[in-house]
Amino acid sequence: MLPERRMQxxxxxxxxxxxxSPGQHWKSKSMRIIPEEFLRSTHESFEHxxxxxxxxxxxxxxxxxxxxxxxxxxxEDWDEFADDNFLGPDDTLVFTHQDTMYFQxxxxxxxxxxxxxxxxxxxxxxxxxxxxxSGNTIQIETGNTIQIEKKPSSSIGRTATRGRKSCxxxxxxxxYLLNPQNPYFAKTLKKTNHLLHVGLPVIRQYxxxxxxxxxxxxxxxxxGNKVDGLTKYYNGLPSFLGWADVCQxxxxxxxxxxxxxxxxxxxxxxxxxxxxxxx
Numbered sequence: 001m002l003p004e005r006r007m008q009x010x011x012x013x014x015x016x017x018x019x020x021s022p023g024q025h026w027k028s029k030s031m032r033i034i035p036e037e038f039l040r041s042t043h044e045s046f047e048h049x050x051x052x053x054x055x056x057x058x059x060x061x062x063x064x065x066x067x068x069x070x071x072x073x074x075x076e077d078w079d080e081f082a083d084d085n086f087l088g089p090d091d092t093l094v095f096t097h098q099d100t101m102y103f104q105x106x107x108x109x110x111x112x113x114x115x116x117x118x119x120x121x122x123x124x125x126x127x128x129x130x131x132x133x134s135g136n137t138i139q140i141e142t143g144n145t146i147q148i149e150k151k152p153s154s155s156i157g158r159t160a161t162r163g164r165k166s167c168x169x170x171x172x173x174x175x176y177l178l179n180p181q182n183p184y185f186a187k188t189l190k191k192t193n194h195l196l197h198v199g200l201p202v203i204r205q206y207x208x209x210x211x212x213x214x215x216x217x218x219x220x221x222x223x224g225n226k227v228d229g230l231t232k233y234y235n236g237l238p239s240f241l242g243w244a245d246v247c248q249x250x251x252x253x254x255x256x257x258x259x260x261x262x263x264x265x266x267x268x269x270x271x272x273x274x275x276x277x278x279x
Contacts, residue, residue, distance in 0.1 A: 014042060014097040020089055026082040032073040034064070039071065042097060046071060052081060052095070052105045055116045058234065060084070080241075083194050084234050085115075176259040176275040183208060183262040186277075189247065189254050195232065196243035196260065196272065203238075209267045210238040219246050220263065220273040229272075238269075246274060 016038040018031060025031075034046060046064060050073070053059040062077035087093070090110035095103045107115040173186050183206035185199070202208070211217065211231045217240060219227040227249070229242025246252070256276075263271035 014038075015094055017092060017094045019092040025089075026087045027075075027079055029072070029075075031082075032075065032078045033069070034071045034073070036070055038097075046101060048101075050101045050103055052103050053098075054085070054105050054107070055114075056118045058084070058118070080194055173259050173277075176277065177261050178273060179261070182264070182273075184259055186257060186259050189252055189256045189258075193247045193252070194244050195234075195239040195241055197234075197237065197239045198269075200237060206262075207267060208262065208264075208269055210269050217242075217269065218271050219243070220271055221246065221250070222274065222276060226271075231269075240272060250276070 016035045020026065020031075034050075039046065049061055049063045051059055051061050060077065060081045062081065063074045065072055065074055085107060087107070088109070092108045094106040094108070096106065098104055109115065173184065174180050177184055183202070185202045187196070198208070198210075213231065213233050215231045217229045217231055219229055219240070219242060221227065227242055227245050229240045232239045232241050252258070259275040259277060261273040261275060262269050263273055
């Protein structure tokens with residue numbers, strides 16, 4: 001079926017679409033509204049939440065909040081959905097109503113082709129572990145090549161920016177660990193820091209296990225404080241929600257490097273101890 005016909009087929013059902021107008025971005029408030037025309041055309045009530053599913057069987061629950069301008073998806077939930085799907089400026093999203101609160105989401109690129117498998121640009125693209133620090137490089141094919149190479153992260157305090165150092169310049173990251181025997185990886189902050197992703201090379205090297213989806217974990221900060229988090233799974237890989245709070249609390253910026261040390265309960269990751277890298 002031609003791409004244009006496929007998009008029209010999706011739009012012919014009980015649905016609505018979203019695409020960017022000049023000056024908008026996917027995290028604009030206007031992108032989070034449930035269109036009033038769609039609400040009037042359905043007999044369902046969407047007062048509390050919706051669930052979005054995509055063709056590769058991932059799903060997201062988004063809570064709703066009404067205001068005087070309409071019914072909006074919660075910002076944190078919508079931003080997570082947008083980040084996880086690497087939405088681009090020329091993408092078109094079609095939300096097809098399935099049943100009650102459930103929607104099938106179709107993502108079309110500029111040429112009209114529908115995305116039917118998980119985006120290849122899945123974080124983390126590069127992760128470093130002690131193997132890379134010792135000069136070894138491991139490559140694993142997962143649709144695209146993932147190298148065990150530390151992502152840069154650097155340290156920043158609450159009010160003042162401390163020295164920044166990329167992973168490429170990070171020498172002996174083990175010296176930052178509280179327990180040198182603990183698993184770890186270094187990370188350089190990118191544009192999107194909503195979740196802390198754990199790469200397949202790190203998982204395989206240390207034989208890590210993780211709690212169920214939405215199970216509790218926490219981040220341990222350099223001052224000893226803790227930030228609550230949740231274990232999430234996207235594209236089959238674990239991530240930790242709550243990372244955005246850590247970045248905000250310590251004013252972490254793009255290009256900063258941190259060392260993430262795993263605290264285990266048995267072989268299951270229970271916490272992530274965050275170390276800032278000084279110059």
